[in-house]
Amino acid sequence: MSTLKVENLRKEYGDVTALDGVSFEIEDEFAVLLGESGAGKSTMLRCVNGLTEPTAGSIRLDGQPISGSRSDVGMIFQQHNLVEGVSAYLNALTGSLDRVSVLTSLLQWQSREDKLRALDALETVGLLDEAGQRVSQMSGGQQQRVGIARGLVQDPRLLLADEPVASLDPASAETVMGYLKKAATEHDVTALVSLHQVNIAAYFGERFIGLRDGDLLFDVRRDDLTPELIDDLYGDVETVGLADSADAESVRVESEPESVEHEPETERAVSR
Numbered sequence: 411m412s413t414l415k416v417e418n419l420r421k422e423y424g425d426v427t428a429l430d431g432v433s434f435e436i437e438d439e440f441a442v443l444l445g446e447s448g449a450g451k452s453t454m455l456r457c458v459n460g461l462t463e464p465t466a467g468s469i470r471l472d473g474q475p476i477s478g479s480r481s482d483v484g485m486i487f488q489q490h491n492l493v494e495g496v497s498a499y500l501n502a503l504t505g506s507l508d509r510v511s512v513l514t515s516l517l518q519w520q521s522r523e524d525k526l527r528a529l530d531a532l533e534t535v536g537l538l539d540e541a542g543q544r545v546s547q548m549s550g551g552q553q554q555r556v557g558i559a560r561g562l563v564q565d566p567r568l569l570l571a572d573e574p575v576a577s578l579d580p581a582s583a584e585t586v587m588g589y590l591k592k593a594a595t596e597h598d599v600t601a602l603v604s605l606h607q608v609n610i611a612a613y614f615g616e617r618f619i620g621l622r623d624g625d626l627l628f629d630v631r632r633d634d635l636t637p638e639l640i641d642d643l644y645g646d647v648e649t650v651g652l653a654d655s656a657d658a659e660s661v662r663v664e665s666e667p668e669s670v671e672h673e674p675e676t677e678r679a680v681s682r
């Protein structure tokens with residue numbers, strides 16, 4: 411259970427204003443950041459994660475200012491940043507390190523609690539039986555689930571994900587989002603996830619924050635996410651199914667193919 415409060419957040423890169431005084435507050439929710447390319451979603455997530463220094467404004471997690479990279483904030487990247495040559499388990503256990511030799515030697519002094527937490531996180535994302543499998547032999551969707559497990563192992567209060575399913579085909583994207591939602595729910599973690607796919611966002615999100623050119627365009631709960639708001643954000647997009655997508659309580663976790671190939675980048679659920 412945690413509260414993220416962003417107030418008047420501003421980020422300038424030279425002449426470019428990536429965020430122009432954005433404020434919102436999310437509490438124990440699965441929140442989705444929406445917006446066109448360049449709207450400021452990644453900048454927002456990087457500021458919240460402490461990876462980018464804001465120009466002005468404040469970010470607080472449970473009342474404490476966020477500064478620098480924090481262990482109570484877990485981050486999941488589009489490219490999942492895994493070490494492909496080692497197992498899912500080792501990746502989950504020691505995700506922030508990038509050298510196999512370091513990873514392997516670390517096993518000797520990782521605590522029993524960490525090891526159990528890594529296995530628990532892999533179970534959350536449906537990969538307990540694959541814990542010993544090399545990441546290089548897993549599908550793109552499975553790899554992203556390892557990335558989610560790794561984000562959970564540090565026991566964060568806030569989980570951030572930047573376009574976590576952008577490089578997956580629609581079916582795998584839904585599966586991975588299902589596990590991400592399950593992970594946030596089971597571990598009582600507030601989540602802030604940027605997504606391009608509006609229909610997937612509408613299906614899984616509880617709260618929707620729309621950014622346009624660095625401004626907050628809307629901040630609504632699921633019932634208030636209308637096709638008109640989406641049109642406002644993206645222009646003319648396909649929003650069929652938006653109204654029917656309200657109930658995502660039962661996550662979809664079974665449909666991903668167990669292929670060892672990486673899924674190709676396919677068309678997004680919404681044509682933009």
Ligand SMILES: Nc1ncnc2c1ncn2[C@@H]1O[C@H](COP(=O)(O)OP(=O)(O)OP(=O)(O)O)[C@@H](O)[C@H]1O
Nearest residue numbers: 423426427428445446447448449450451452453454
């Ligand atoms: N390191 C940087 N240096 C200069 N400009 C940057 C930098 N990072 C982002 N920008 C600019 O800030 C604006 C917001 O970029 P940002 O990556 O946050 O958008 P986004 O919504 O995440 O886009 P995308 O969906 O393409 O990732 C863009 O105009 C971008 O070009």
